[in-house]
Amino acid sequence: MRMANPMLSVKDLKVHFSTEEGVVQALDNVSFFLEKGQILGIIGETGSGKSVTAYTINRLLPMPPGKIVAGEVWYDGEDILKRKESDLVDIRGKKISMIFQEPMTALNPVFTIKEQMTDVLMFHRKISREKATKKALEVLDLVRIPDPAMVMGKYPHELSGGMRQRIMIASALSCEAKLLIADEPTTALDVTTQDQILAILLQMRKELGISIILITHNFGVVAEICDTLAVMYAGTIVEFSSIYKVYETPRHPYTHGLLNAIPPMDRTVQKLNTIPGLVPNLLKPPTGCRFHPRCERRQPICEKQVPAHREVDEGHYVACHFPLEGGR
């Protein structure tokens, strides 16, 4: 894939997990890039490898059982995967920060919001508690938390899910990392709260110029805020392009099938599209194209050869031997 000067570029990532039953080939041939100030969506179903991708970029992948077999992650002029374990502190939080699906698990229930936020700041930025408190107030204000001073004195369980997620975002932003990875940040929230969190993410991009990788299974959320989109299936990226191209002219049969499987909101349909078959077991992924057993367009070659990423249209990459012509 070519790209003038992306802020993050992931090349041919391959990750395995060793388990009791054997080696899970969790990621294979994962490549994409992200430009400065952009929001990239990584979408996929359960087990597609979207979270593993995020954890690998951030070097949060538990190793073992995880193992990075091949690939490069270029960010800020260096290959992050080459970094030693000992100086990863420098990357996590400082250069790349991350928020999770359930903020309650990332927040410590026995400390107040103030204690948790200032501790992180004092650790990463080596500043005094007063300065950290001031900074924390600033970022809480940034994510539009009403009465931040009052909220800082509270414990996580005293706040609503939406509020907790705002605090996670604020905390992630407080270290001024330029890349935010959001792993299903709105999945546990109601739609009205989800809307507010998405609004915050957009606003942060605008005000702070950060780039965001949004991991989700929700096509609506992606359509709402992303600029580019990578579609994952069974550990590989099958399609990668601008959001408009993917939604309006999906070229991979899987993307096309998924988009038509979602019940529409704006009209009533009688029957939904389905994708036959099941998600493969990555202990023994299908040979060739991993999607071929479920694909209606498959040809003999699909079983034998892994399809390379091809640029079928300007900036529109597809890993398929027989891509669709486009159109939903």
Next chain:
Amino acid sequence: MLVGLERRSGSFSVVWRRIRKNRMAAIGAFIVLFVVGVALLAPWISPYRPEATDLMASLEGPSKAHWFGTDIYGRDILSRIIWGARVSFSISFLAVLLSSILGVLLGAIAAFFGKVFDEIIMRTFDILLSFPDILLAIAIMAILGPGQNNLVFAITIYSLPQFARIARGAVLGEKNREYVDAARLSGESEFSILVRYVLPNTLSPIIVQATLRVAYAILIISGLGFLGLGIQPPTPEWGTDLSVARNYLRVAPHTGIFPGIAIFLTVMGFNFFGDGLNEALNPRMKDR
């Protein structure tokens, strides 16, 4: 979860594979199998009758005729250890079986039906638990007097609360799962739901506890025997024999060493096996 690795424990072959992989558990399993085998085969493998005295051969050291030597009455120590295993196991297995069935049932009822049941059952067990372990057993034996049946009774009472607490915790964890409600809609009665649906899903912690409890029981039997409150001579029992040997430890240390080793190895074997079983049944515990 990062990769879609759902918990898949349960099937016997998976558990057995995990135990074999875990060295400590494998050693434990081997010891347990060996000692249980010895106890079962006692009549055929013991070289002498355990009560057969030979005052001419008193306190002899290990020899070809008596591998582990003889005690003060000239009885063959190896035979006494082999038969002693029988006594220890029959009492501890019976007691653990009784206390697990009764304890699990009471704990499960407390958890599943809650409210008054929970209060009455669990408060009673709290009172039992407030006695130091061995003291409770000593008190029961002192009141009832020594004897095998009383020993079984004492150990059962002493183990009950542990099983009840574990069963209660496990049932509390299961009873709010959707399959329980689904069973209600299938017309099942509450008791049937508890026995058919919930209890089978709580077995693994109970099996682990039962294994560990056998080790405790063997220790208690020996301990009471040592204090003279347990099995009475001349019935062969490790703790009782150890207590007798105490008087001759200077002149004939082997009389105490061999029963001591038997107790130590057996208890250790059951503990290793129980811990291994725990890890094999709950593989995720180790990661946390």
Next chain:
Amino acid sequence: MQEIIRLEKLTRRFNVRVGYLQKVRSITAVDAVSFSISDGETIGLVGESGCGKTTLGRMLVGLLEPSEGSFFFQGTHLGSVPRKERKEYRRKIQMVFQDPFSSLNPRMTVYDILSRPLKVFGLESTSAGKRKRIQDTLESVGLKPEHMSRYPHEFSGGQRQRIAVARSLIVDPEFLVLDEPTSALDVSVQSQILNLLKSLKKTEDLTFLLITHDLSVSRFQADRIMVMYMGRIVESAPRELLFENHRHPYTRLLLSSIPQIDPRKRRDKKLSVDEVPSLLNPPPGCSFAPRCPMKREICDSAPPPLQTVEGSHQVACYAVHEKEGKGQG
């Protein structure tokens, strides 16, 4: 059409302990809800978490007793039927649960899971009859007879949900409560299950109450949609009307919060913090009043009644009533 379900002021309260050692307080999860369902209809009950939709569903299937109000099934008031005779009614009302990973007993084979209800309800006396019926039911949900001897963990999420559907169908019910039947599933699997439910409804002659937070699912499945907010129904309308011409401000907020599957239909977002009031401290009047852009004085007086605005479109909002000239009705 004949009425199969009727609720009259069905209410459910829960006691909750606020904090440790603090006094027990009562919250009203479902507040005097009344509606009826006709035979063969699919009602979509939508709302956000904590709005009471699941509590309502659990009362209908008998997993929870109502605190007040009555529930009629085919004209019979179930509260006054003696416990022993209720079983037959219970058979006719079944439920499909949200999480197929938790709703199937991991220690039972598919055969056991499906044969127990037959046995308990005394539906098939011979074991051959049981087998045949299990086979037929499995086939009707798209599974194969050889799946019978397997355990739940051997199936994928979608297949498990099919087993759960089979379990609810095997006792030959007439009314099915579907509690978020696809929210634990992936998109491609969700569409399979939704198609299946839709076709089963026709072939098995069923009536559905579909509980969901996903309006698009209810648009696909339901004939009529009811929107629930803090324990009350705030709007009820035929499907198309609810999407095209909704009247309640909460319905509007809900619909506008749902992202469209189309990047060209992005909407402006507001950055305000909008918190749902606590059920422990509900507003005195309309529960949506604190968040409502159309709020007026009367809204704080008492909860607005659910009133018909036209045809079968009902709204519980003073502002809407006023506009329709039906004011304090």
